[in-house]
Amino acid sequence: MKITGIELRLVDLPLVTPFQTSFGVELSRHALLVRAATDDAEGWGECVAIDDPVYSSEYAGGAIDVLKRFLIPAVLAPGRVTAAGVAPLVDKFKGHRMAKAALETAVLDAELRIAGLPLSGYLGGVRPAVPVGVSVGITDTIEKLLDNVQGYLDEGYGRIKLKIQPGWDLEPTRAVREHFGDDLMLQVDANTAYGPADLPHLVKLDPFDLLLIEQPFDEEDLRTHTRLREMSTTPVCLDESILSARSTVDALAIGACDIVNIKPGRVGGFLEARRIHDVCVAHGVPVWCGGMLETGLGRAANLALAALPGFTLPGDISSSARYFDRDLTEPFVAEGGMMAVPTGPGIGIDPDPQALSELTTWSEWVTA
Numbered sequence: 513m514k515i516t517g518i519e520l521r522l523v524d525l526p527l528v529t530p531f532q533t534s535f536g537v538e539l540s541r542h543a544l545l546v547r548a549a550t551d552d553a554e555g556w557g558e559c560v561a562i563d564d565p566v567y568s569s570e571y572a573g574g575a576i577d578v579l580k581r582f583l584i585p586a587v588l589a590p591g592r593v594t595a596a597g598v599a600p601l602v603d604k605f606k607g608h609r610m611a612k613a614a615l616e617t618a619v620l621d622a623e624l625r626i627a628g629l630p631l632s633g634y635l636g637g638v639r640p641a642v643p644v645g646v647s648v649g650i651t652d653t654i655e656k657l658l659d660n661v662q663g664y665l666d667e668g669y670g671r672i673k674l675k676i677q678p679g680w681d682l683e684p685t686r687a688v689r690e691h692f693g694d695d696l697m698l699q700v701d702a703n704t705a706y707g708p709a710d711l712p713h714l715v716k717l718d719p720f721d722l723l724l725i726e727q728p729f730d731e732e733d734l735r736t737h738t739r740l741r742e743m744s745t746t747p748v749c750l751d752e753s754i755l756s757a758r759s760t761v762d763a764l765a766i767g768a769c770d771i772v773n774i775k776p777g778r779v780g781g782f783l784e785a786r787r788i789h790d791v792c793v794a795h796g797v798p799v800w801c802g803g804m805l806e807t808g809l810g811r812a813a814n815l816a817l818a819a820l821p822g823f824t825l826p827g828d829i830s831s832s833a834r835y836f837d838r839d840l841t842e843p844f845v846a847e848g849g850m851m852a853v854p855t856g857p858g859i860g861i862d863p864d865p866q867a868l869s870e871l872t873t874w875s876e877w878v879t880a
C-alpha cells in the first residue's frame with residue numbers, strides 16, 4: 513500500500529467532569545491523532561499519550577516529535593508499506609510505544625478499509641458485543657463517590673473500577689462494597705501509587721472481595737507484585753508493567769500477576785496487543801481491555817480487540833458520554849453493561865467532519 517501522506521492532529525475534548533487519578537487530574541483530553549492517507553482510503557490511529565509524562569514516560573509533545581522526526585519518515589521511506597511492516601521499520605528507534613501504536617494503527621486501519629475487513633475480524637474477534645465497565649475517579653468525599661457509582665450503575669455498567677491512592681483506598685472501597693452489596697463487580701486501580709512498605713496495608717483490601725487490584729507498585733517493580741500475590745487473596749492485575757509480549761512472559765514467569773490489562777496504545781499497537789493476548793491465553797491468564805480516555809476512534813478499535821476470546825473481564829470501554837459532551841465520532845453507548853463491536857471495515861467508524869474541524873487545535877502534514 514502506498515501512503516501519500518500522514519497527518520498529525522491534536523484535538524481537545526473537554527471532560528464532562530474532572531477525572532482524578534493517583535497521578536493527577538485530567539480536565540480535558542488532548543488527543544493526538546494520526547491519519548494515513550492513501551489513494552483508496554484513509555486510516556486513523558489515536559495516540560494514548562497524555563499531556564504530561566506521569567502515567568508513563570511518553571507524553572503528547574514527545575510523541576509528535578518522535579513521529580515527525582523518526583517514525584513517519586522511516587515508514588514512508590520504502591514507498592510502499594503494510595501494517596505488519598511498520599514495527600520492523602521503526603524498531604531501531606527505542607521505546608515510544610504509544611507513538612508507534614498510533615502510526616501502526618493508522619496504517620492498519622487504511623489497509624483494512626481497502627480490504628473491506630473489520631478490525632475485529634482481522635484480529636480474531638469472536639463476539640458481536642463485549643462487557644464494559646467504568647472507571648471512577650477519586651472524589652473529595654465518600655458521599656460524592658457513592659453518588660457517582662450509583663449514577664454509573666443506573667446507566668447499566670456492571671463493573672466498577674475505583675481509583676485509589678494512599679489515604680484514599682480502604683475507606684472508599686469499604687463504603688462502595690457495603691453500600692452496593694456483595695454482588696457488585698468491583699476492582700481498584702492504584703496506578704503505581706504504593707511501595708513495598710504498603711504491602712500489609714494493601715492486604716486489608718482482601719475482605720472486600722475485589723475482582724482485582726491493578727498495578728499497585730512501580731512499573732519496574734515486578735517482585736513486589738509477586739510478594740503481594742503471596743500475601744493477599746485479591747487477584748493482582750498489571751497495567752503499566754505490561755509493555756510487550758516479552759514483558760508479559762517475564763511477569764508471568766515470576767508470578768507477578770493473575771490478570772493482565774491490555775492497552776493497545778501502551779504496548780505499541782494492536783498486533784503486539786494480540787500477541788500479549790495469545791501469551792496470556794496460553795498461560796490461562798484472563799485479560800481485559802484498558803482505556804486511556806480515548807475518543808470514539810480509539811474506543812472503536814479497543815472494542816475490536818476486546819472481542820478476542822481471552823478478553824473475559826469487562827474492559828474500560830465506557831460510553832462516550834462518560835467522558836465527553838461531544839465525541840469526535842458518533843457516540844458509543846453501553847447498553848446493559850455491553851457494547852457492540854463495530855462491524856465496518858477497519859476500525860469501523862469515521863470522525864464527524866464538523867466535530868473534527870471544531871475540536872482540532874493543531875494539525876500538520878508529514879510527507880516523505
Ligand SMILES: O=C(O)CCC(=O)N[C@@H](C(=O)O)c1ccccc1
Nearest residue numbers: 567647703802803804805806828830
Ligand atoms: O475509561 C477510560 O478510558 C479510562 C480508564 C482509566 O481509568 N484509565 C486510567 C488507567 O490508569 O488505566 C488512565 C486514565 C488517564 C490517563 C492514563 C490512564
